[in-house]
Every structure is written in C-alpha cells, then in structure tokens.
Amino acid sequence: MDLDWSPDDLAFRDEVRRFLNEKLTDDLRRAGRLATSVYPDHEASMRWQEILHAQGWAAPAWPVKYGGCRWSLTQHYIFGRECTLAGAPNLSPMGIRMVSHAIMAFGTDEQRDYFLPRILTGEVFFCQGYSEPEAGSDLASLNMQAVDDGADLVVTGSKIWTTHATEANWIFALVRTSRQAKKQQGITFVLIDMRTPGIEIRPLVMTSGEQVQNQVFFDQVRVPKTNVLGAVDDGWTVAKYLLNFERGGGAAAPALQVMAEELAQAALSQTDPNGEGALIDDPAFAAKLADARIRADVLEILEYRTLALVSSGKDPGPAASTIKILGTELSQALTELALEAAGPRGRAYQPHATMPGGPIVDYAAPADGFVSGDDWQAVASLRYFNDRAGSIYAGSNEIQRNIIAKATLGL
Numbered sequence: 233m234d235l236d237w238s239p240d241d242l243a244f245r246d247e248v249r250r251f252l253n254e255k256l257t258d259d260l261r262r263a264g265r266l267a268t269s270v271y272p273d274h275e276a277s278m279r280w281q282e283i284l285h286a287q288g289w290a291a292p293a294w295p296v297k298y299g300g301c302r303w304s305l306t307q308h309y310i311f312g313r314e315c316t317l318a319g320a321p322n323l324s325p326m327g328i329r330m331v332s333h334a335i336m337a338f339g340t341d342e343q344r345d346y347f348l349p350r351i352l353t354g355e356v357f358f359c360q361g362y363s364e365p366e367a368g369s370d371l372a373s374l375n376m377q378a379v380d381d382g383a384d385l386v387v388t389g390s391k392i393w394t395t396h397a398t399e400a401n402w403i404f405a406l407v408r409t410s411r412q413a414k415k416q417q418g419i420t421f422v423l424i425d426m427r428t429p430g431i432e433i434r435p436l437v438m439t440s441g442e443q444v445q446n447q448v449f450f451d452q453v454r455v456p457k458t459n460v461l462g463a464v465d466d467g468w469t470v471a472k473y474l475l476n477f478e479r480g481g482g483a484a485a486p487a488l489q490v491m492a493e494e495l496a497q498a499a500l501s502q503t504d505p506n507g508e509g510a511l512i513d514d515p516a517f518a519a520k521l522a523d524a525r526i527r528a529d530v531l532e533i534l535e536y537r538t539l540a541l542v543s544s545g546k547d548p549g550p551a552a553s554t555i556k557i558l559g560t561e562l563s564q565a566l567t568e569l570a571l572e573a574a575g576p577r578g579r580a581y582q583p584h585a586t587m588p589g590g591p592i593v594d595y596a597a598p599a600d601g602f603v604s605g606d607d608w609q610a611v612a613s614l615r616y617f618n619d620r621a622g623s624i625y626a627g628s629n630e631i632q633r634n635i636i637a638k639a640t641l642g643l
C-alpha cells in the first residue's frame with residue numbers, strides 16, 4: 233500500500249482546490265461548517281448542487297453517460313476530502329447517491345430518462361421510505377400495504393423517520409404486495425410522487441429541537457404500476473442493492489479531523505474547569521482529545537486501505553460496517569467533548585431547556601435562514617443531540633457488528 237498521492241492525483245487535488253476557492257462562497261462554507269448533522273441547510277445544499285452540476289461534478293460516481301465523471305476511486309476520495317476540508321455543504325444522499333443507482337440498475341428506459349436528469353438538477357428531490365413503526369432493523373417485516381387495482385397499486389400504511397419528507401417531492405418506498413412464507417418475498421419497490429392525494433406528513437421533533445425527520449401516512453394512495461422499480465414482489469433485491477450505496481464509500485475521516493482540530497483551537501481559548509488555565513492544558517480533557525485525534529487518523533488510514541483494496545479489484549469485506557461504527561462513535565465522542573468544552577453555554581442552547589417541547593427559539597431559525605448560528609458552543613450543543621442518531625440510522629451499529637461477526641468471525 234502506497235500512502236503518497238501520485239503526481240496526477242496531486243494535480244487533480246489542485247484542480248479541485250481551485251474550483252472550491254472560486255465557487256464555494258462564504259455563505260455556502262458557513263452553511264457547511266455550521267451544519268448540525270449530515271444534512272446541512274436545505275437551500276444552501278441545493279444551491280451548491282446547482283454549482284456542482286454546472287461543473288459536471290454533482291454526481292461524479294454515476295456512469296459518464298448519465299452525467300458522471302471519468303475519475304479513479306482515488307480521485308473520488310480526493311474530491312470528497314477536499315470538499316469537506318473546504319467546508320462545502322453535503323448534498324442530500326437520497327437521490328444522487330442512493331436511489332439513482334437503483335434506477336440505473338433496475339429502471340425502465342422511461343424511468344431512467346425521467347428521473348436521472350431531474351435528480352441531477354434538483355428538480356426531483358427524493359426521500360427514503362424504508363422504516364416503519366414496526367420495521368427498522370428487521371426491515372423485511374414491513375407492512376405498508378399495496379393492493380393491485382388494474383393500472384395502479386393502492387398504498388395504505390405509514391413510514392417513519394423519513395428524513396426530509398417535507399422538502400422531497402418524491403419518495404422511494406418499500407411496500408407489501410403479497411404475503412409469502414419468506415417475508416423478504418412479496419415486497420415491492422415503488423417510486424411515489426409526494427403530491428399524490430392521500431399523503432400526510434407529520435414532523436418528528438428530535439432531541440436537538442430540529443424537525444428533519446417525519447412520519448408519513450398513506451391513505452389509499454394510487455401509484456401507477458409504471459412507478460414500480462424492478463419486478464412486483466421482488467423489491468427486496470432492489471432494496472438490498474440500494475443499501476450498498478447508503479453505507480459504502482465516502483470520506484468520513486476528514487470531517488472528523490476538522491472537528492477535532494476546531495475543538496483543539498477552541499480549547500486553547502476556553503478555561504479549564506477550575507478556571508485556572510486553558511482547557512487544552514487540563515490533562516483529562518487533553519487525553520480525551522488526543523484519543524479522538526488518534527482515532528480520526530486511524531479511520532483515515534482505514535479509508536485509504538479500503539480505497540487501495542477496491543482500486544485493485546479486491547473485496548474490502550465488511551469495511552463499510554467497520555468504518556460506519558468507527559466514524560459514528562468517534563463523531564459522538566467529539567460532540568461530547570465539544571459540549572464539555574462549551575460548558576454552561578452549550579447547555580443554554582438545548583432547545584427544550586429554553587422552551588420545553590416547543591420550537592428552537594434561537595438558533596434553529598435565525599434571520600439568515602441557516603439552521604444553526606455561528607456560535608460554536610450552540611452548534612456543539614445541537615450537534616451533540618443530533619449525533620446520538622448516528623449509531624442508529626443507516627443500519628444500527630449493533631447490526632453492523634452482526635455483519636462483521638458473520639463476515640470475519642464466521643459466527
């Protein structure tokens with residue numbers, strides 16, 4: 233394994249840096265830097281997608297014929313890394329990184345022609361309807377009913393934790409079309425227009441006070457069969473294929489390294505618990521920060537190793553699961569440290585402390601429209617609450633450990 237970038241890779245990195253210097257405006261950087269979760273401010277994220285699309289870089293991992301880039305895996309990683317280091321807002325993964333690949337693999341020509349260009353421009357914005365109140369880790373036990381009615385399926389039931397359902401105009405969903413001995417059979421993958429009559433969205437207020445997730449109710453919603461992706465009753469095949477894209481790839485380490493560095497900078501100016509010196513000189517705090525920085529570097533090496541394996545055509549095994557566990561647990565540790573560093577100021581912005589059960593009064597809706605303010609203590613507090621979900625979504629960390637146990641220990 234060679235840890236140095238090649239001259240071509242360095243030239244590519246410089247090209248990306250030039251582009252970011254020119255196009256990533258201060259307000260977009262600010263939106264990226266202050267994001268309290270993996271989802272930044274929606275408007276800023278869409279504006280950044282538009283700029284990337286104009287450059288042909290909105291969906292670099294797509295095949296070239298659909299608008300992707302002819303990049304090596306290393307170039308993909310460098311691009312992700314540079315965007316993170318520059319503070320670019322993330323793009324929503326649901327369309328570009330997830331359902332688009334399923335549409336390419338399982339869609340009809342009409343579905344590809346309609347959805348792919350519109351996902352690129354942002355005209356079509358997808359949310360994900362997999363989880364249900366009684367089906368999360370055990371996803372195959374899902375129950376949302378779809379009854380065959382000629383040219384349509386008629387869908388009734390509910391999906392939960394649906395991120396960005398209020399922003400989305402389409403949802404990709406798993407529905408139950410028949411009951412068979414094996415519960416993975418009889419599931420169908422459908423694309424549903426969120427403007428169809430019979431859909432109601434109820435926001436879920438998270439512990440951070442933010443309203444990003446929702447429960448979505450479907451009451452006799454008519455979905456044309458032309459919106460089925462893959463075959464009726466064989467949606468599990470499509471669902472599993474899509475999950476490879478939800479968990480795999482990406483560069484998680486740079487964002488965590490940036491967080492650790494910002495925290496170290498902040499700890500230089502914060503006072504220690506006794507009010508006697510800089511927080512960074514408090515041995516207990518410094519030891520925890522050092523541990524987090526080492527783990528971020530370990531994660532980076534692991535990402536490089538996975539990249540090297542995949543680039544040389546080898547099977548990375550359950551690396552995506554390992555990276556997901558390490559990344560989310562480290563992020564949680566960093567947000568805990570940030571809250572510790574913020575002290576009482578961090579706590580003051582916990583929304584339920586200021587208005588129990590109500591909307592965030594201060595930092596959720598500032599005049600400039602960004603989700604967070606520019607006071608790092610406040611952001612630390614919101615990030616802390618938001619990050620608790622990191623070990624749950626995209627397959628809980630316990631489930632990832634099961635995958636590793638099976639794949640590497642043969643359990």
Ligand SMILES: Cc1cc2nc3c(=O)[nH]c(=O)nc-3n(C[C@H](O)[C@H](O)[C@H](O)COP(=O)(O)OP(=O)(O)OC[C@H]3O[C@@H](n4cnc5c(N)ncnc54)[C@H](O)[C@@H]3O)c2cc1C
Nearest residue numbers: 360361362363367368369393394395621624625626628630
């Ligand atoms: C912030 C957030 C955003 C989300 N966004 C979306 C979205 O956009 N679309 C969507 O469809 N879903 C979304 N989800 C749902 C997410 O995928 C589920 O929460 C997750 O799969 C866990 O399911 P569950 O909540 O039903 O918990 P459960 O499956 O009930 O699990 C409860 C606990 O039991 C553990 N557990 C369960 N089974 C096992 C097992 N076999 N072995 C060991 N431990 C086990 C779990 O790890 C967990 O700790 C989101 C969730 C969150 C928190």
